Amino acid sequence: MQLTYVLELLKPTKRKENIFLNNIAEVVKNRQAIADKLKAGEAKLSSADFKEHNLPSAVKNQNIREVKALYKRFLKSKSKKENIEFKDNQPICYNNQNYKIDNHIISIPLYTSKCQRLAFPVKQTIRFKELQQYIKDGCKLDKASLFYKRRKWYFAVTIKIDDKKTTNTNVMGIDIGLRQLAVASIKTSKDKEINRQFHNGKQAGFIRKKYRSLRRRLGKSKKVKVIKNINDKEQRWMTDLNHKISRQLINLAVQEQFGPIIMENLENIRNTAKSLNRADRNLHSWTFYQLQQFIEYKAELAGIKVEYINPKYTSQGCSKCAKVKKSNRKANLYSCECGNHIHADLNASRNIANKYLEQQSA
Ligand SMILES: [Zn+2]
Structure with a gap:
């Protein structure tokens, strides 16, 4: 089964905050552009079609997949809106090879400049301790996302847990x-x-x-x-x-x-x-x-x-x-x-x- 832990991050410096807000803005721009192309009837899209966006191609491809799915649902819903819309506070997604959790530090790569990573200290909560226990026990980390809500930063981590069954009669x-x-x-x-x-x-x-x-x-x-x-x-x-x-x-x-x-x-x-x-x-x-x-x-x-x-x-x-x-x-x-x-x-x-x-x- 899967479990999601939403971790609150300690307030980053203004510099870090701006870098990530820019990343989010870039993702939103990219998604909007993908939606526009889909609306114009272009179904065959690849990361090369969005050279103007400063994002790794893996992220662009991921966006294309997700927006396509959203667009399909949008058409089905027969919405009267002109286009599908994307919120300004889109989460940034990571797969388990991108991010690391080391003690109380989460390190994540920047979307806009590939080789750079930034570290975020996590607020110490019981939920975080629980997650650390699972990691110690060898649990596998899965997808994660970074998002900004009411002036706070959060990192949502998903973990996979084996289903075990005991047969003891106590x-x-x-x-x-x-x-x-x-x-x-x-x-x-x-x-x-x-x-x-x-x-x-x-x-x-x-x-x-x-x-x-x-x-x-x-x-x-x-x-x-x-x-x-x-x-x-x-x-x-x-x-x-x-x-x-x-x-x-x-x-x-x-x-x-x-x-x-x-x-x-x-x-x-x-x-x-x-x-x-x-x-x-x-x-x-x-x-x-x-x-x-x-x-x-x-x-x-x-x-x-x-x-x-x-x-x-x-x-x-x-x-x-x-x-x-x-x-x-x-x-x-x-x-x-x-x-x-x-x-x-x-x-x-x-x-x-x-x-x-x-x-x-x-
Ligand atoms: Zn008695």
Whole structure:
């Protein structure tokens, strides 16, 4: 399968920026000229027909192929426009032999003067670290493109990943919640827990409170734009955290080499947040959903299947004797008459794994 990483580049100098803006302008000019010729009925085009454009012939040929395809679609659409148009911020494309990623530097060749290369430092983000991990693991880089949007430069890299499948029968149940953002229990098919992982929600709770009080103070002055910025900041923080948590869960999964990851489907996740006010609840269903999505796609990349179970009784039932009693759960602790006294969320994650195993053996 393919994955695309959009990397933000650190702000280049004015000189570099102008060089690349000129490159983009040259590409746009070339594409427009190709479209004009196609419109005039010239179907046989080659790079030699565009000598006036300062671009390597490989790029011109690529443009001819792409514009031809676009023109075909344009005719089919029966658009009333005079000609197909090209945006000023066309991405510049590279194949994997053109560009290099070395530590945190991306180096790309100039279109307008062949032998020259320019280096761009990449902004350090979790996404970039993930990409570096794939490169380290021997993943193949594929096509990439450089583009300019809202005064920032981005480099979009595509990588190819082998689809793997494991046949191990161990399963990992993951309980997602508030006090513990995620608790994982790895069980063998013979009902033995071989590993577990906790992701405490304390820091997230602290951040949530901090932003909430900030919003409250600003709410009185109706600074809508500032409040929106705060919301974005909080979301980015949670997204980063969700990336970290899902990465660690998948690392554990890979380390224990097992079959499917089991999670509850989202209905229940909304209920676990019942005690919160509506704004917080929305935020929570959003971050819970995002965490599940991150776990799901990272699992897929690692060749691990994800299964969902019905969440009924996963927090009220005993993971040891299967008795269901709501009052056995008191805050963080689950205490059953059978002698099972454990962390309530670990109990839930074991139940999630158990439910799947039961379904399998039924
Ligand atoms: Zn029990």
